[in-house]
Amino acid sequence: MASKDQSKRKGTPQIAIIGNPNVGKSTIFNYLTGLNQKIGNYPGVTVDKKTGILQIQGESFEILDLPGTYSLFPNSEDEIITHRILNNPELEKRPDYVLMVIDSTQLSRGLFLSTQLIDLGVNLTILLNMADLAAGKNIEIHSYELFKQLGVPILQTDARNQKGLEPIKKLIHQRNFARAPQFLDILKVVPPLILDLVKEKFELENHYQAYQMIRFGAKDKSILEKKRIWLAQVLEENKFNLEEVQLEETKIRYKKITDLVTKALTKKSSPKAKSSLDKVVLHPFIGYLVFIGVLLLIFQTLFSWASYPMDWIDGFFADVSGRVLTTFPDGPLTRLLAEGVVPGIGGVVIFIPQIALLFGFLAILEDTGYMSRVVFLLDRWMRPFGLHGKSIVPLVSGVACAIPGVMAARNISNWKEKMITILVTPLMSCSARLPVYIILIGLSVPEEQVFGFINLQALALLSMYLLGVLGVLGTAFLLKVILRTDEKSFLMTELPSYRIPRWKDVGFTMVEKSKTFVFEAGKVILAISIVLWGLASYGPPATMEEIRQQGMIQQEQATSPDQLALIDAETNSLLLENSFIGIMGRAIEPVIQPLGYDWKIGIALITSFAAREVFISTIATIYSIGGDLEDDLTIREKLATQLNAYTGEKTFTPATSYSLLVFYVFAMQCMSTLAVVKRETKGWKWPMIQTVYMSALAYLMAFITFQIFS
Amino acid sequence: MTANQLTLNQSGKILEISSSPLKINLMELGFLPGKQLTLQHRAPLGGPLAFQLEETLLALRKNEAELIRIEVLY
Numbered sequence: 001m002a003s004k005d006q007s008k009r010k011g012t013p014q015i016a017i018i019g020n021p022n023v024g025k026s027t028i029f030n031y032l033t034g035l036n037q038k039i040g041n042y043p044g045v046t047v048d049k050k051t052g053i054l055q056i057q058g059e060s061f062e063i064l065d066l067p068g069t070y071s072l073f074p075n076s077e078d079e080i081i082t083h084r085i086l087n088n089p090e091l092e093k094r095p096d097y098v099l100m101v102i103d104s105t106q107l108s109r110g111l112f113l114s115t116q117l118i119d120l121g122v123n124l125t126i127l128l129n130m131a132d133l134a135a136g137k138n139i140e141i142h143s144y145e146l147f148k149q150l151g152v153p154i155l156q157t158d159a160r161n162q163k164g165l166e167p168i169k170k171l172i173h174q175r176n177f178a179r180a181p182q183f184l185d186i187l188k189v190v191p192p193l194i195l196d197l198v199k200e201k202f203e204l205e206n207h208y209q210a211y212q213m214i215r216f217g218a219k220d221k222s223i224l225e226k227k228r229i230w231l232a233q234v235l236e237e238n239k240f241n242l243e244e245v246q247l248e249e250t251k252i253r254y255k256k257i258t259d260l261v262t263k264a265l266t267k268k269s270s271p272k273a274k275s276s277l278d279k280v281v282l283h284p285f286i287g288y289l290v291f292i293g294v295l296l297l298i299f300q301t302l303f304s305w306a307s308y309p310m311d312w313i314d315g316f317f318a319d320v321s322g323r324v325l326t327t328f329p330d331g332p333l334t335r336l337l338a339e340g341v342v343p344g345i346g347g348v349v350i351f352i353p354q355i356a357l358l359f360g361f362l363a364i365l366e367d368t369g370y371m372s373r374v375v376f377l378l379d380r381w382m383r384p385f386g387l388h389g390k391s392i393v394p395l396v397s398g399v400a401c402a403i404p405g406v407m408a409a410r411n412i413s414n415w416k417e418k419m420i421t422i423l424v425t426p427l428m429s430c431s432a433r434l435p436v437y438i439i440l441i442g443l444s445v446p447e448e449q450v451f452g453f454i455n456l457q458a459l460a461l462l463s464m465y466l467l468g469v470l471g472v473l474g475t476a477f478l479l480k481v482i483l484r485t486d487e488k489s490f491l492m493t494e495l496p497s498y499r500i501p502r503w504k505d506v507g508f509t510m511v512e513k514s515k516t517f518v519f520e521a522g523k524v525i526l527a528i529s530i531v532l533w534g535l536a537s538y539g540p541p542a543t544m545e546e547i548r549q550q551g552m553i554q555q556e557q558a559t560s561p562d563q564l565a566l567i568d569a570e571t572n573s574l575l576l577e578n579s580f581i582g583i584m585g586r587a588i589e590p591v592i593q594p595l596g597y598d599w600k601i602g603i604a605l606i607t608s609f610a611a612r613e614v615f616i617s618t619i620a621t622i623y624s625i626g627g628d629l630e631d632d633l634t635i636r637e638k639l640a641t642q643l644n645a646y647t648g649e650k651t652f653t654p655a656t657s658y659s660l661l662v663f664y665v666f667a668m669q670c671m672s673t674l675a676v677v678k679r680e681t682k683g684w685k686w687p688m689i690q691t692v693y694m695s696a697l698a699y700l701m702a703f704i705t706f707q708i709f710s
Numbered sequence: 711m712t713a714n715q716l717t718l719n720q721s722g723k724i725l726e727i728s729s730s731p732l733k734i735n736l737m738e739l740g741f742l743p744g745k746q747l748t749l750q751h752r753a754p755l756g757g758p759l760a761f762q763l764e765e766t767l768l769a770l771r772k773n774e775a776e777l778i779r780i781e782v783l784y
Contacts, residue, residue, distance in 0.1 A: 070738040105765045109740050137765060243734075250737050278767075284754040376769045380757030389758070488731055490774060491758055492739055495767040 012053075014062045014093065015172060018082060018117070019101035020110060021068030022496050024129045027159040028101060029065040030508050032168065039516055048410075048516075056173040064095060070109065072116045073246060074216060078413060084222055086120060087212050097123045097177040099168070104134035104141055104156070107265055111257045115150070115183040119208035123177040124152045127168065131158040133497065138267060145264040151180035160502055184256060186211045189248050194238055201230065211249075215242055277498055281373050291374060295396060298361050302354070302400055303431070309353040317346030336530075339537065344529035347611065348522040351403055351672060354431075355517050356510040358397055358404040363509040367501040372493050379491050385473050386480025388417040389491060395421070395472065398428030399465075402673045403521075406680055407513060416485040422680060423690050424476045426673050429468040429665060432612045436664050437464050439616055442636045444657030460661075467665045471697065517676065524675035532581070532610050539579040547574045569621075576621050581606050595663065595699065596656035596706040605663075612669045655709035659702040667698035711782070714759060714775035716749040722780035730777050739768060741778055 019025045030037075033052025050065040066085065067078035074080040085094065098117060102110030107128075117124055128134075128141055143154045153176050157164035171177075186208050187195065199210040202217075217223055218232045235242070281287055324338040365371045371393070379389030387395075390412045397405035405425040412418040429437075438461075445460045538544070551571030558564045576582055577600075585603030592602050600622045608615035623642055642651040668674065668691045677687040716722055724745050727733050740763055741747075750767060751760035758769045 070735075073734060073738075075735060106740075109738075112738065139765075246734060247737075250734060254737070254742055275767075278751065282751040282753075282760065284752070372769070376751070376758050376760060377753055379771065380753055380755050490732055490735065491769060491771045492732075492735055492774060493769050494739075495760055495769055 012060045012062045013096045013175075014064060015054075015097045015099060016064045016066050016085065016095035017099045017101060018066045018086075018113070019068060019129075020070055020103065020106065020113065022494060023068070023101045023103040023106075023110070024159040025065060025068065025101050026508075027502060027505055028099070028127070028129070028157070028165070028168065029063060030505060031159065031162075031165050032063050032172075035508075035511070037512070039512065054169070054172065056169055059173065061172055069113065071113055071250075072120070072212060075413075077415070080220075083212075083216060084220065086117070086122060087209065087216075095122070097125070097172075097175065099125055099127060099172075101127045101129050104128045104130045105137055105139060107139075107141065108254070108257050108261050111260065112253060114152075115253060115257065116208075118150065118152065118180045118183045119186065119206075120212065121179055121206050121209065123179055125171060125177045126150070126152055126154045128154060128156045129159050131156050131164065132161055140266045142264050142266070146260075149260050149264065150183070152178045160499070182206070182208065184208075184249070184253050186249070189245055189252065190214070191238070194234065194240065197234060198231070202227065211245075214240070215246060275498065278373070278495075281370070282376065287373075287377050291377060294365075294370070299400065302357050302361070306353040306357055306400075310350055313346060313350050313353070317342055317349070320346075335537065336534075340530045340533040341526070344526040344533070345522075347529050347672070348518055348525050351401065351517065352514045354401045355404045355407070356514045358400055359408075359513040360506055360510045362393060362397075362404075362408060363506040364501045367499065367506065369496040369498045372495050375491070375493060376495060383489075385476040386417065386420050386483075387476055388412050388414060388421070388489065391417065391421040394425045395428055398425045398430060401430050401432070402426040402428065402670065403517065403676045404513070406673065406676045407517070410680060414485070414487050414489045416480075416483050416487065417489060419483060419681075419686070420476050420479045422677055422686070423479060423693075424472045426668060426670065426690070426694065427468050427471040427475060427666065429465045430612075430670075432670065433464070433664055435613050436615050437461055437661060439636060439639075440652075440657045440661050440664075443639055443652050444654045444661075464661060464665055467662070471666055475693075475697070516679075520679045521672065521675035524678060525672050528671040528675075529610050532607060535580040535584070536576060536607060537579060539575070539582065543578045544575060547571060547578060550574075573622055576603065576618075594706070595702045596653070596659045596710060598651060600651070601656075601660070605669075608669055610671050612664060615664070615669075653710070655706050658709050659706035662705045663698045663702040665698070666694055666701050668694040711780060712776045713747065713749070713761065713770075713778035713780050714772050716780070716782070718749055718752060721746055721748040721783045723783055724778055724780055726779045728777045728779060732774060732777060736770075736774065736777060740764065740766070741768075746783065747778075747780070 017025050017029055029050070029052065032054045036054075037050060037052040039048050039050055052063045052065070054061045054063050064085075066082045069079040069082045071079075072083055072087065074083040086098070100110070100114045100117060102114065114124070114126055126146075128143060134141065141156070143156055147154045153171065155164065155167055155171065157168065159165060190207075190211055192207075194214065195207045195210045198204070198213050198217075199207060202210070202213055204210050204213065214231070214235065218228050218235070220228075234240075281290055321338045321342045324334060324342060328334040328337070362371070365374070374392060375389035377389075378392045382389055382391050391409070393411070394405040394409045397408055402425050405428070406422050409418050409421045409425065412421055441457050441460045441464075445457045448456045450456055450459070548571070551567060551574075554567045554571075555564060558567055577585075582603055584606055586599045588602045588606070589597075589599040592605065597605070601619075603622060604615050604618040607618040619639065623638055639652050640650070674687045674691060677690060678684055681687070711722075713722065713724075724741060724743050724747065726743055727736050727741060745763060748762040749759060750762050753759070756772055758771050759775050760767055760769045761775075
């Protein structure tokens with residue numbers, strides 16, 4: 001035991017922050033660590049590990065923010081992490097100290113977890129947070145009485161209003177934590193014989209640790225298999241009913257807590273009036289109108305605000321590319337830098353405005369307490385499709401961009417519901433599809449009014465969005481039948497009191513999410529975009545060289561600037577057609593012919609795997625449309641006159657255009673989403689499955705569309 | 711009767727939580743025998759129910775509320 005304690009003391013002391021969900025843990029974590037935060041991984045799970053460094057008078061402390069939990073009994077992946085960190089004796093390093101944050105208006109619930117921690121024997125301090133709310137509800141907590149009864153230091157704080165936070169640093173610096181005497185005598189619930197046996201086998205410190213090991217050790221894969229089997233055997237030999245014991249513990253513990261709370265808390269009669277805001281927000285009809293209103297407001301702001309920084313980023317990276325080309329001598333390395341690496345980084349950075357803004361809005365909705373109301377309103381509508389009320393956030397975000405949507409899915413605790421949400425979210429028509437839709441609809445749908453007032457093109461655009469939603473629901477339903485899990489789906493959520501958002505924490509969320517995306521998904525995106533660039537810029541050297549020579553000869557004979565530009569565009573088109581991607585495009589032609597595409601469109605399909613909007617720039621290059629890409633009309637007019645290389649008929653017949661439209665509704669065609677899904681599911685398995693199923697669905701739907709219209 | 715059978719604004723006292731894998735989750739949230747709850751909101755089409763339990767408003771699905779056996783108070 002002594003040696004174990006010594007190994008813990010080595011290095012920076014680690015302090016874990018723990019508490020129920022929504023008690024202000026993150027505010028305290030942000031206060032202590034500032035922007036000095038790091039997000040890492042726990043092995044084997046998708047939960048993020050948030051740590052930060054606190055410096056007090058030259059001394060460093062590592063602060064670990066644990067996921068919110070109601071007890072040490074792990075139900076979700078989040079709770080398993082908390083359980084494992086505090087409880088697994090085989091972990092190299094357990095936290096030296098624990099800060100337990102309690103919502104003062106929910107004293108009993110907070111004490112449930114606190115007293116479990118006490119029984120585990122952790123070095124503990126309790127923070128009674130949300131003092132302002134408690135005061136508002138006429139609740140008075142006698143912290144000295146609590147301290148006397150529990151034997152751990154107690155501090156009252158009001159993190160939201162930044163009150164009482166300074167003393168936290170002081171108490172950490174003075175290491176003012178305590179191992180309190182056992183709160184609940186577990187020997188009354190579990191036969192001492194088994195507890196002693198387990199305690200000895202796992203070299204545990206006390207009987208409660210042994211009890212926790214009995215309860216969950218057999219399932220915890222971080223424990224050696226040999227020991228797990230031994231544990232299972234012992235339990236079976238003793239005919240041990242795990243659930244019964246746990247219920248018994250819960251009952252006794254809550255009873256003791258109720259006794260304690262009666263002594264430590266006075267409550268002057270507080271009327272439990274229904275919040276008048278909730279009468280509107282949760283109204284079975286008006287509530288939904290409010291929700292739609294909030295959505296419209298968010299998207300309105302999102303689209304109008306995000307476009308400016310996105311344009312700047314676009315311009316900035318184009319500028320850098322240009323400077324690289326003019327500054328360095330022309331050569332493969334310069335081209336790699338200017339045309340591969342710089343646009344690749346730009347392709348990552350371009351997503352930051354949308355991610356930051358969307359998560360800013362989500363943080364505001366979460367913090368005001370509105371988000372859990374949305375979950376309440378929509379759960380019933382989501383469930384038939386194997387989704388959870390919480391799935392609404394990712395799906396709605398998907399209309400702007402699937403990336404923040406997929407990132408937001410982590411709030412769903414049930415594995416199956418989370419996976420379905422992640423897998424279907426990219427089917428929502430995101431903003432990157434919009435330019436593709438607009439060009440193709442402009443090409444194939446006449447600008448006419450039906451019934452005198454409905455614009456046919458607008459109707460077509462709306463249909464694309466609806467098609468995406470249908471795809472989401474249909475696929476989700478199928479996945480519900482296919483995916484298997486033992487986890488029970490449940491919705492037990494607090495609808496917290498309405499509050500003013502904590503702007504600082506909103507800001508932290510925006511920074512944190514953007515950082516996560518750039519550093520974790522960014523690598524994959526950059527790598528794929530460089531590969532795609534390489535394939536599009538290089539081809540069999542002899543052919544490529546010949547095209548360049550031809551181009552140069554023609555340019556010398558050119559008489560006007562217009563002619564020069566035309567020759568330039570034609571050369572670029574030829575180069576792309578003969579590059580490796582061009583060769584690939586020709587190779588897949590037999591596969592895409594039934595969809596109504598020729599090999600030129602095939603090339604665009606391959607390049608636009610980077611991002612859907614690349615389809616347009618590729619098409620523009622292939623059909624040698626030089627000049628201003630922003631001008632939809634030029635592209636449209638040019639495309640309308642293109643002839644199919646083989647049939648001699650128009651390439652973009654209505655059937656082909658419809659087929660392409662439908663293809664882009666369903667196809668994955670976004671490496672950034674792929675990278676984020678890989679990041680969120682911690683592996684390549686699910687992003688691969690997703691790409692395959694979405695491509696297959698896109699192919700099938702495009703095929704059907706083409707056959708119907710041709 | 712069970713908690714989902716309450717009418718809006720009706721209160722009941724919890725008698726017992728029926729056996730279920732979710733029993734422990736409900737107890738952790740504070741649904742304990744002897745406590746009083748009031749049905750405050752009902753999402754349409756058999757959607758979730760929101761109960762006032764002491765100081766908190768808690769949302770449960772119908773099949774979860776069915777696990778809470780109660781007697782009507784007023």
